[in-house]
Amino acid sequence: MxxxxxxxxxxxxxxxxxxxxxxxxxxxxxxxxxxxxxxxxxxxxxxxxxxxxxxxxxxxxxxxxxxxxxxxxxxxxxxxxxxxxxxxxxxxxxxxxxxxxxxxxxxxxxxxxxxxxxxxxxxxxxxxxxxxxxxxxxxxxxxxxxxxxxxxxxxxxSLPLASDVELSDIDRAFLDGAYGEAARVSMRIILRMADLLGARELMDITQVHVDGCIYTGPGSLIFAEKLRDWGGKVRVPTSLNSISIDQKRWRAQGIDPVFGEAAEKLADTYISMGARPTFTCAPYQLESAPKVGEQVAWAESNAVVYANSVLGAKTMKYPDFLDISIALTGRAPKGGPHVKANRLASVIARVTGVPGAVNIDDSFYPLLGYHVGAISPGQIPVVVGIESFSPCKDDLKAFGAAFATMSSAPMFHIVGATPEATSLDAVINEEFHPRSIEIDLKQLAESWNQLNSASHPQPVDLVSLGNPHFSLTETRKLAELCRGRAKDKNVAITVTCGRSTYGLASQAGLVGELEAFGVQFITDTCWCMITEPIIPPSTGAIMTNSGKYAHYGTGLTGRPFYFRSLARCVEAACGGCIADVPGWLSG
The missing domain is CATH 3.50.30.10 (Phosphohistidine domain)
Structure with a gap:
């Protein structure tokens, strides 16, 4: 060459x-x-x-x-x-x-x-x-x-700060250090991102969801402590994502003290700057969830996708560290999905040949989301062909989390299911020359095989549920599936959820009922952060109903994975058959 x-x-x-x-x-x-x-x-x-x-x-x-x-x-x-x-x-x-x-x-x-x-x-x-x-x-x-x-x-x-971003008086004050060093550095970071995005002005936002509270290593802690020591205080309501430990139970769970103390210190640092200890990767389950059209700044990939797609709120897919910078100033670049024109689809995913809603199970939605993300890695898609399926909020949550695992796009549309997709024409711009892709059972079967990394029938010794965090509705459904059955003593079944959901489920008697069956509940953290000893070393496989965790889990844990519906996960916990493919997919 x-x-x-x-x-x-x-x-x-x-x-x-x-x-x-x-x-x-x-x-x-x-x-x-x-x-x-x-x-x-x-x-x-x-x-x-x-x-x-x-x-x-x-x-x-x-x-x-x-x-x-x-x-x-x-x-x-x-x-x-x-x-x-x-x-x-x-x-x-x-x-x-x-x-x-x-x-x-x-x-x-x-x-x-x-x-x-x-x-x-x-x-x-x-x-x-x-x-x-x-x-x-x-x-x-x-x-x-x-x-x-x-x-x-x-x-x-270093590139100079964007010189053509229109600054308000308070933006200039932040940049001049009038509100302290933390706000000054935060404004520099925001303006550099505005330059990257091509945004020419900043905007007020109503709330922030911070993902940077996850402990990725010493750098994440040093960064947060610098902002705190520089006097950083959030200026808008700010919730916190899942952290790397169950803050109340990590010592009893046998977590390495060096890691546990660092992760706890990071969470406390964000709380000291005024953030709320919500500790959930599903902030859309909180009472503070934004309304249609509300301008917010959320991080955490599945939460961003859900906020834009299902709630109809407006947020970019904010990176860790930019999230807290926006929280400390209340200002964000006006670009991306904050602008209506940037919320239109340029990929049409047409689902064909899939049995009707009465024949599918809940594994359909994360599987479809995973596949749509793979065929639309950087563009907003609109899904057509499942208008009669009427997916519930948990179905859309599962779809969105798997979609966000494979795609960098900040949202999706499903005609007849998401608020902006009242029709296909409502969410596409013909000037984009949208490409149309058909999705049939054969293609979904290929994605199913990718998510099922267990190369041959292997015993399941852990059933993992709650990635993203389990909702109250899912907890209730799990209790219904477990009633009258006995868990296999060789199989653990563990649910992660937010503190808010755990409290509601406890009040409803669901936690006690499920713990009697043998379910372990973990709050504050989520499966992408959980390692040994909560996941015990063994030669067995992990089964999950999460397309997101089935994708990441093999690399994070070194274990083979089965991806199945919630009902199949309960069957596996009871020692039942695990090697089958759902009838709607095999047919």
Whole structure:
């Protein structure tokens, strides 16, 4: 191949060289990359088992969790991250992690957006030594210009703050330090993100949901403590996502004290800045859930998708650390799904050949969401063909969580089920030239096989429920399925839920009833953060009704997974058959 030069847009400038590690598949850093070692642990990804350290990483974009920015920060602070990242399109979450490292820790890597054509050509250089200088990528050092040779290798050059963002008087006051150092740094971070998004003004928001309270490593704690010590106080109502431990029970559960104390300290730091200890990844279950049209700033991928798609509220998919920055100022970039034109679909997913609603079970919705996310990795889709199914809120929650695992898009539409999709025409813009994709049973069966990583029939020793957090309705349904049955003593069944739901379920007598059956309840944390000893070491498999956890769980736990409906999960807990495929899918 002849030497080539590729021009892109640098969101963080600098000069580095390294071996190209490339894939045409998006990657979630949270649940997909180990921040302590730099290994890619997403076992469904083409780069699984590769290490990021000393590479130039090329991927179309990120996907999945908003905590990817936290993982990126830890990778950079641990010197386990890539030397630079080349994206096909604009990427918010991972780029924000680099910006935080630069603004707070004075450590960063070049970030370059190449666009579709340049990215496709760069993929052909996989495995070769390449050179990144500001916004250019070179396949041969001889192509680097004389002026660029004067840059010191490894040097990072900060971009100035966006100069054409219209600032209000209070924005300028924040930036000038009138409201303290925490607010000043927060406003710098917000303006850098506004520049990335192309937003030209900021807007007021009514509430924030913070995902940065998840302990990804020392960097996440140091960042929060700096904001606290700089006098940071939230200016709008702020809820907290699931944390990395069950705050009230972690010692009794045998959690490593070093990890447990650090995770607890992080949660307390956010509380000290005025955030509420809601500790749930499903803030839409709280009484404070936003209304249709309300402008909010939520992080946590499934919560963002649910807020936009099901509640009809308006939020971007805010990265960790940007969430608290917005909470400390009450100001956010006016862009993305905050603007009506950016909420329209550019992919039409037509479901064909699927049996009617009376024949499917609740595994249908996360499976469909997982598949739609895979075929629409960066674009908002609209699903047609299931208008008669009438999915409930828990079905939409399961769909959205699995969708957000595979896609970076901040929302979806389902005609006849989500509030803005009163018709197909209501949510598409013909100027986007939307592409139409048919989804049939054969394709869903392929996605089913991906989620079921157990390669041969293996005994189940853990049934995992509540990713995202179980609702009161789901808890009631579980109790109905367990009544009159006996749990197998060799199978554990564990539910994660928020404190609010746990309290309501306790008042209704459901917790006592399910605990008598053998269910263990865990609050405050969620399955993407749970490890040993809550998940005991064994050779058995884990069964879950969560498409999200079935995807991430293999890499996070090293265990094989079964994905099934809630009823099948209860059967497995009782020692029943687990190897079957649902009739609606096999038929």
């Amino acid at each position: 002849s030497p080539s030069t590729f021009q892109g847009i640098a969101y963080v400038q600098g000069k580095v060289s390294g071996q190209l590690l490339a894939s045409n598949i998006e990657l979630s850093f949270w649940g997909g990359t180990n921040p302590q070692t730099g290994e890619i642990i997403d076992r469904h990804h083409t780069l699984s088992g590769q290490f990021l350290q000393d590479t130039i990483l090329a991927i179309p974009g990120g996907r999945g969790s908003c905590s990817g920015s936290g993982v990126m920060l830890e990778l950079l602070l641990n010197d386990k991250g890539p030397k630079a990242i080349l994206f096909e399109r604009r990427e918010d979450i991972l780029t924000l992690g680099v910006m935080i490292a630069e603004e707070v820790f004075r450590k960063a890597i070049p970030i370059v957006m190449l666009g579709p054509e340049g990215f496709r050509e760069v993929l052909g250089l996989d495995g070769r030594f390449v050179h990144v200088v500001n916004g250019r990528v070179y396949s041969d050092e001889s192509l680097v210009t004389l002026d660029e040779h004067t840059l010191e290798t490894g040097a990072i050059q």
